[in-house]
Amino acid sequence: MIKHVAVIGSGVMGHGIAQLYALAGFSVSLYDLQEELLHKAKASVEQSLDLLEKEGVITEQDKSSALERIVLTTDLQQAVAEADVITEAVPEVIELKWQLFAQLEQFAKPEAIIASNTSTFSIARLIEKAKLPHRFIITHFFNPAQLVPLVEIVRHEQTAEEVVTATVKLMERIGKAPVLLKKDVPGFIANRLQTALMREAFHLLEEGVASAEDIDTVMKAGIGFRWAFVGPIETADFGGLDTWQRVMDNLAPELDQSITAPQIISEHVNKGELGTKSGAGIYSYEHVSVADRLHARDEQFIRLTKLKNER
Numbered sequence: 001m002i003k004h005v006a007v008i009g010s011g012v013m014g015h016g017i018a019q020l021y022a023l024a025g026f027s028v029s030l031y032d033l034q035e036e037l038l039h040k041a042k043a044s045v046e047q048s049l050d051l052l053e054k055e056g057v058i059t060e061q062d063k064s065s066a067l068e069r070i071v072l073t074t075d076l077q078q079a080v081a082e083a084d085v086i087t088e089a090v091p092e093v094i095e096l097k098w099q100l101f102a103q104l105e106q107f108a109k110p111e112a113i114i115a116s117n118t119s120t121f122s123i124a125r126l127i128e129k130a131k132l133p134h135r136f137i138i139t140h141f142f143n144p145a146q147l148v149p150l151v152e153i154v155r156h157e158q159t160a161e162e163v164v165t166a167t168v169k170l171m172e173r174i175g176k177a178p179v180l181l182k183k184d185v186p187g188f189i190a191n192r193l194q195t196a197l198m199r200e201a202f203h204l205l206e207e208g209v210a211s212a213e214d215i216d217t218v219m220k221a222g223i224g225f226r227w228a229f230v231g232p233i234e235t236a237d238f239g240g241l242d243t244w245q246r247v248m249d250n251l252a253p254e255l256d257q258s259i260t261a262p263q264i265i266s267e268h269v270n271k272g273e274l275g276t277k278s279g280a281g282i283y284s285y286e287h288v289s290v291a292d293r294l295h296a297r298d299e300q301f302i303r304l305t306k307l308k309n310e311r
């Protein structure tokens, strides 16, 4: 029975994952390299729980119990000693993940599940150096992890059946919509779909077809509006497969086929313009509060979840 969860790495994804487990009643050890990072992560969890309370999703009691269930630590051995499930959310550097997995195999309980939140590595690559590959699985949360329902689960043929079953159940228990992939492909499903769309969005921007604002409006007012309730395969069925056959035959050759990041992104990166985190990206964030913008985004996601749950 799963009671104790350890989350390794308390950054953008780790703190949200820790919050999810704590709200669902698990005791959580949250590990990072420095105390300061852990305190920042706990403050972010508190803010997110405040918002959920304000929106009527949880009670004040739920909030304080969840916060009490999260124990912060910079001692890896202590973090994982009691853990039934360990979720890693350290940076996307394979050597770092391998190094961590070797330590986890040494410190964790023999039956503990080791789940990676990798966005890009295949499970085959992740377990290349593992001594106990049957314990490894991918649970890929979507940012912000505490609010977006999707979790993609990727197993290896060596992953134990019990690990797969327990992981799917665990994701359901913490309120997620898990999708178990049938094959181990890079980028899984969500990031492949998203990358295909992003490539064309930036191509249209580079070609001067529309402004960034207008491209974003097309998504938010059109495609994205539909996609919160109707998936792409359903869209094809609803629109008529004969129509979609013509659309794809006519348009597919017109679409961007690049196999590297768009030049416009690389130019901004080279200038140190990384988006909200550096105050400038495609848009400027010089005179706006990024914290307010993220708060508003989270508020909208919570309201969308409520709306979707009404169905």
Ligand SMILES: NC(=O)c1ccc[n+]([C@@H]2O[C@H](COP(=O)([O-])OP(=O)(O)OC[C@H]3O[C@@H](n4cnc5c(N)ncnc54)[C@H](O)[C@@H]3O)[C@@H](O)[C@H]2O)c1
Binding pocket: 008, 009, 010, 011, 012, 013, 014, 031, 032, 033, 034, 037, 088, 089, 090, 091, 092, 093, 096, 100, 117, 118, 119, 120, 140, 141, 142, 143
């Ligand atoms: N940010 C996203 O939108 C997103 C979405 C889905 C998946 N992911 C994946 O989640 C993982 C984490 O991404 P993130 O965006 O949270 O990164 P992040 O940089 O925000 O956080 C990573 C955290 O790990 C800590 N860390 C670094 N080295 C460590 C080590 N050796 N042991 C323990 N902790 C260590 C860092 O101090 C930091 O707090 C990556 O694999 C990433 O690809 C990210």
